[in-house]
Amino acid sequence: xxxxxxxxxxxxxxxxxxxxxxxxxxxxxxxxxxxxxxxxxxxxxxxxxxxxxxxxxxxxxxxxxxxxxxxxxxxxxxxxxxxxxxxxxxxxxxxxxxxxxxxxxxxxxxxxxxxxxxxxxxxxxxxxxxxxxxxxxxxxxxxxxxxxxxxxxxxxxxxxxxxxxxxxxxxxxxxxxxxxxxxxxxxxxxxxxxxxxxxxxxxxxxxxxxxxxxxx
Numbered sequence: 001x002x003x004x005x006x007x008x009x010x011x012x013x014x015x016x017x018x019x020x021x022x023x024x025x026x027x028x029x030x031x032x033x034x035x036x037x038x039x040x041x042x043x044x045x046x047x048x049x050x051x052x053x054x055x056x057x058x059x060x061x062x063x064x065x066x067x068x069x070x071x072x073x074x075x076x077x078x079x080x081x082x083x084x085x086x087x088x089x090x091x092x093x094x095x096x097x098x099x100x101x102x103x104x105x106x107x108x109x110x111x112x113x114x115x116x117x118x119x120x121x122x123x124x125x126x127x128x129x130x131x132x133x134x135x136x137x138x139x140x141x142x143x144x145x146x147x148x149x150x151x152x153x154x155x156x157x158x159x160x161x162x163x164x165x166x167x168x169x170x171x172x173x174x175x176x177x178x179x180x181x182x183x184x185x186x187x188x189x190x191x192x193x194x195x196x197x198x199x200x201x202x203x204x205x206x207x208x209x210x211x212x213x214x215x216x
Contacts, residue, residue, distance in 0.1 A: 096117060
């Protein structure tokens with residue numbers, strides 16, 4: 001018999017399965033990254049329909065089986081629906097989800113990563129912010145949370161970029177995006193984060209390819 005558990009998490013991705021179901025990848029505070037089947041979630045009147053979309057954040061009741069989870073109910077606190085009308089924001093948000101999926105593992109504490117995703121999606125909702133900078137800040141902080149980072153940039157940078165690097169490693173998550181850089185410092189910071197990614201990550205991201213093809 002399956003056990004019923006309650007977790008707090010965010011839907012990273014959602015894939016159609018069969019005629020009416022979905023397979024969700026969820027980053028949870030309690031269980032790390034898990035996969036769960038949302039049966040009937042593609043039916044128009046399903047109570048799981050809205051909450052089985054990427055970016056959905058809230059409490060989720062799941063049946064835990066021997067080898068998989070099944071969604072019983074979703075109590076979604078935030079859908080980030082404001083991103084839906086902004087194609088650029090959706091592209092960046094999808095990349096953030098894929099980046100989190102890359103680092104996510106079952107059975108590890110992912111509270112800080114979920115907080116980072118939440119703060120990053122909020123920041124994407126402010127179109128006045130430079131999203132190329134948001135992306136680099138997110139990448140550096142996510143890599144730090146999973147132990148793949150350097151205390152200082154791997155390439156030569158000026159004071160502004162070095163300050164931003166240290167700020168991203170040490171600032172509270174809620175204040176992570178509350179700084180500005182000159183154009184030169186921003187360029188150097190973004191290049192430094194790219195160098196760190198090349199050092200630690202040996203694979204590509206489909207959503208990043210889409211971003212780059214759009215010139216974003």
